Amino acid sequence: MKDDEKRPGGERYAEDAEASAAREKEPGENGAERAAEGEARGGNGGRMARAKGVVKERGRLRESVAALVSRAGKAVRDAVYPEDITCDVCGAELVARTRYNLCAACTEEMPFITGHRCLNCGLPVNDEADWCMRCMNTESVYLANRSPLVYEGKARSLVYALKFGGRKYIARLLGAMMSDTFLSCGMEGEIIVPVPMTEKDEKKRGFNQSELLARDIGERLNIPVLPALSKTKDTAPQKELSGRARRENVKGCFSAAYAEYLAGRRILLVDDVFTTGATANECARTLLSAGAASVSVLTAAVTKPRLAVEKGEDGAVEVFDDL
Ligand SMILES: [Zn+2]
Ligand SMILES: [Zn+2]
Numbered sequence: 001m002k003d004d005e006k007r008p009g010g011e012r013y014a015e016d017a018e019a020s021a022a023r024e025k026e027p028g029e030n031g032a033e034r035a036a037e038g039e040a041r042g043g044n045g046g047r048m049a050r051a052k053g054v055v056k057e058r059g060r061l062r063e064s065v066a067a068l069v070s071r072a073g074k075a076v077r078d079a080v081y082p083e084d085i086t087c088d089v090c091g092a093e094l095v096a097r098t099r100y101n102l103c104a105a106c107t108e109e110m111p112f113i114t115g116h117r118c119l120n121c122g123l124p125v126n127d128e129a130d131w132c133m134r135c136m137n138t139e140s141v142y143l144a145n146r147s148p149l150v151y152e153g154k155a156r157s158l159v160y161a162l163k164f165g166g167r168k169y170i171a172r173l174l175g176a177m178m179s180d181t182f183l184s185c186g187m188e189g190e191i192i193v194p195v196p197m198t199e200k201d202e203k204k205r206g207f208n209q210s211e212l213l214a215r216d217i218g219e220r221l222n223i224p225v226l227p228a229l230s231k232t233k234d235t236a237p238q239k240e241l242s243g244r245a246r247r248e249n250v251k252g253c254f255s256a257a258y259a260e261y262l263a264g265r266r267i268l269l270v271d272d273v274f275t276t277g278a279t280a281n282e283c284a285r286t287l288l289s290a291g292a293a294s295v296s297v298l299t300a301a302v303t304k305p306r307l308a309v310e311k312g313e314d315g316a317v318e319v320f321d322d323l
Helices: 002-006 010-023 027-040 044-080 104-109 153-163 170-184 199-205 209-221 243-250 278-289
Strands: 191-194 229-231 254-256 266-274 294-302
Touching (some): 153 170, 153 266, 153 294, 170 294, 209 266, 278 294
Parallel strands (some): 191 266
Antiparallel strands (some): 229 254
């Protein structure tokens, strides 16, 4: 404290400190403090009172420096282990940077597709098979579908949360996975076209999830996104229909614009779920008629084909936009 008093302007500093310390006291304490102060102002005691203020102020400084250091420490910690980033599936805080916004447990349970795939729909098949059961007798005009996920378990929860829970940020997670699939499967695409909804349906939901996915993928892969397709015909829910009936039902319900941009281009069609491929096929047919050179399909998840006998027995309520 002696050092402080010797320092030029030290007294002034001490008085300021005293005053500010007094301002922060409770009213009761304040009165007593002021009385003691007045008494002390006379002689040696005045110095003591002022010194008391300096000590107090130093204490406060120490506290605020400690708070500052702790805040800085938190900032550094946050930069390395972002506290505000949570798992997109279960909400658990992520303790380390990950490729996707998923905790270790959800990553483990996420039905990622690895290994040998069906040449047409991209579903995992055993090493000897070229096609899955669904695609064995199906002809398609698109080159192939590829998806990072099988549509089950946690993948289904993700798509549901995006489409029906309005959690649009999930498009970023799925978009990251889909971009990785595009690259790892050596897919082609000069223009990305999202699968459209009818104007009425999109208004009802507030967004088209396929377009959100397309935009995210386009940004990541630096491929232009062109909403060239529109769905002009409303279709009734067709979840009970077989693949062939679904194909009949989507016939002629899309139309293509921007033919001058599509002409001679390799198109990447983007959708959320690949179910029977009826929608993808009809979109591809429309794009090819408009002059596109080829159409590849990239979806977030592909469903497993279900045997007719299994239908309705699992009790699951399924809502597919893919007819
Ligand atoms: Zn999780
Ligand atoms: Zn297949």
